[in-house]
Structures are given as structure tokens and as C-alpha cells.
Amino acid sequence: MSGHSQFKNIMYRKGAQDSKRSKMFSKFAREITAAAKIGLPDPAMNPRLRTAILAARAQNMPKDNIERAIKKSQEAGGADYIEVRYEGFAPGGVGIIVEALTDNRNRTAGEVRSLFTKYGGNLGETGAVSFSFDRVGEIEYPLSAGSAEEMLEAAIEAGADDCESDAEAHWLTTTIDAFSEVQAELEKKFGPAKSAAIGWRPQNTVEVDEEKGEKLLKLIDSLEDSDDVQKVYANFEMSDKVMEKLSA
Structure with missing residues (x-):
């Protein structure tokens, strides 16, 4: 675990x-x-x-x-959103997965491609990045929900794959198939989670320095600001010092 x-x-x-x-x-x-x-x-x-x-x-x-x-x-004539996924690389070889819901695939693709190019990255083919990520369920609980030991024990009993606690929260990971069941079991004991979602978890990470990190975070910020983009995942790792400086 x-x-x-x-x-x-x-x-x-x-x-x-x-x-x-x-x-x-x-x-x-x-x-x-x-x-x-x-x-x-x-x-x-x-x-x-x-x-x-x-x-x-x-x-x-x-x-x-x-x-x-x-x-x-349920309204007639409402927008029909299409789920699309884009995969690409940021400076330094960082892999990025972009999930979007759009009613105009061409518009969204053009915008995402433009942002990658603007910040020194490039879009790849579907599968170019996701093969190095795992599709998992992620559940977050605040520290106030219980001790690390209590959360770990409950996670094991509920069928979660992993449970980690840091200075900010408890983080649990599940398989896709077990996600709903684990979420329901934990809710019985600890109440509603702070967040729960199906996401992408990298198998390995890429260390980035301040120079590449600055472009990377600007790219992620710009992608997240897009109305069509729902979530952005990246397999980078950055020192706390650099992260704090760039996030200031």
C-alpha cells in the first residue's frame, strides 16, 4: 500500500x-x-x-x-458535448494528457495545438503519452477525517490499491473497476470525500528545472483556462523550492 x-x-x-x-x-x-x-x-x-x-x-x-x-x-436542442483527449509533450520531454468536453472538435483541437506550440511543446498522436500513465480512481480526504493509520486500514478494507498521507491530505488510489465501491465504503465511515475522480497517474516522472518549469506551468495554466478543457495531467516532478518560486 x-x-x-x-x-x-x-x-x-x-x-x-x-x-x-x-x-x-x-x-x-x-x-x-x-x-x-x-x-x-x-x-x-x-x-x-x-x-x-x-x-x-x-x-x-x-x-x-x-x-x-x-x-x-434533458432540454431539447441542448449542446452535445464530445469527449476528446489530446496527448503531447512540453519542454524537457514532459508528457501531458488533456481531457476536454467540446461541442466543436475542430475549434478545441486548434486551440490546444496552438497552446502547445506557443510554449515550446508539441502535440502527439493518441497513445503517445497515455501508455506511460495508469488510468486510476483518485480519492482525497482532509487530514481531519482521521489519522493516517485509520485511513490506511479503511483503504485496505475497502479494496483501495494505495493510500498515502502527507501534510495536506489523505490520498487514495483505486482501480477503475473498484472506484465506485471504494468511494461508497469510505463515505460510510468518513463522510463525503473532498474530491473523487477518475484520472491518469504517471508510471514515472520527469525532473524539470526552473527554466523548463516556467514554460511548463504556463502551458498547463493556459490549457486549464480553456473553456473546453476539463483536466490536465502531466508527469513532471519539481523541487518544492522551484515550485514555490514559479507559483508565486
Whole structure:
């Protein structure tokens, strides 16, 4: 049950600044609408929708916004979002996976390609990066939920693959198949998770220095600012000192 995920460096996570909150809610709403349209509009019967709502609530998205996004999925003539994935490389050979929900594939592809080029990277073929990542379920609990020992024991009993605790949170990893079951078991004991989602976890990481790290973080920031982009994953590792300097 041990590992070296170094979550803070592997997947760059921006804080939920007020200036980003509106855009963040828009992304949550798009995922909720897409999930409700693909499956049933009832979260009890739709695991993807349930996970999307959980993620939105964890960031204090208003209940009205969530209900409006679900209702939108049932409206005639509403946008049909297509799930697309782009894979490419940033300076220094860092692999990046971009997941998007779009109603215009050509527009999104052009924007993503342009951003990679702008910051010294390049898009690759599908599979060029994802083969070096694992598709996993990730569940995050605040430290207040329980001790590291309690969380580890509960993770093992629930069927999780990995459980790590650091100074910020408890991080659990599951297989895709076990994700919903593990999430439900942990919720019985600790309440709703801070976040829970299916994501990409790199098998190995690439160390980047300040020069390459600056371009990399600008690329990730720009991709995340795109309305169509839902999530960005990268297999980089950066020292805390460099990360703090570039994130300031």
C-alpha cells in the first residue's frame, strides 16, 4: 500500500482563487450536463454523475447551479458535448494528457495545438503519452477525517490499491473497476470525500528545472483556462523550492 506519488508535483493543482471560480463552476456544470445526458439524470443511478456532483460540491458550487446543469441535459436542442483527449509533450520531454468536453472538435483541437506550440511543446498522436500513465480512481480526504493509520486500514478494507498521507491530505488510489465501491465504503465511515475522480497517474516522472518549469506551468495554466478543457495531467516532478518560486 505504499508508493511515491508526490501528488503536488505530479499533477499541478491551482488553488481555487475567486477569479477562477466562475470558470471552474462552468467546467463542473459542463461535466454534470454531459454525465446526465450520457447516462440517467439521477446521481443514485449514474456513478459518473454522482462523482461530478461530489467534485462540484467539494468546491462549494451552489446547489442551484448543479440542478440547472442536470436540467440542461434533458432540454431539447441542448449542446452535445464530445469527449476528446489530446496527448503531447512540453519542454524537457514532459508528457501531458488533456481531457476536454467540446461541442466543436475542430475549434478545441486548434486551440490546444496552438497552446502547445506557443510554449515550446508539441502535440502527439493518441497513445503517445497515455501508455506511460495508469488510468486510476483518485480519492482525497482532509487530514481531519482521521489519522493516517485509520485511513490506511479503511483503504485496505475497502479494496483501495494505495493510500498515502502527507501534510495536506489523505490520498487514495483505486482501480477503475473498484472506484465506485471504494468511494461508497469510505463515505460510510468518513463522510463525503473532498474530491473523487477518475484520472491518469504517471508510471514515472520527469525532473524539470526552473527554466523548463516556467514554460511548463504556463502551458498547463493556459490549457486549464480553456473553456473546453476539463483536466490536465502531466508527469513532471519539481523541487518544492522551484515550485514555490514559479507559483508565486
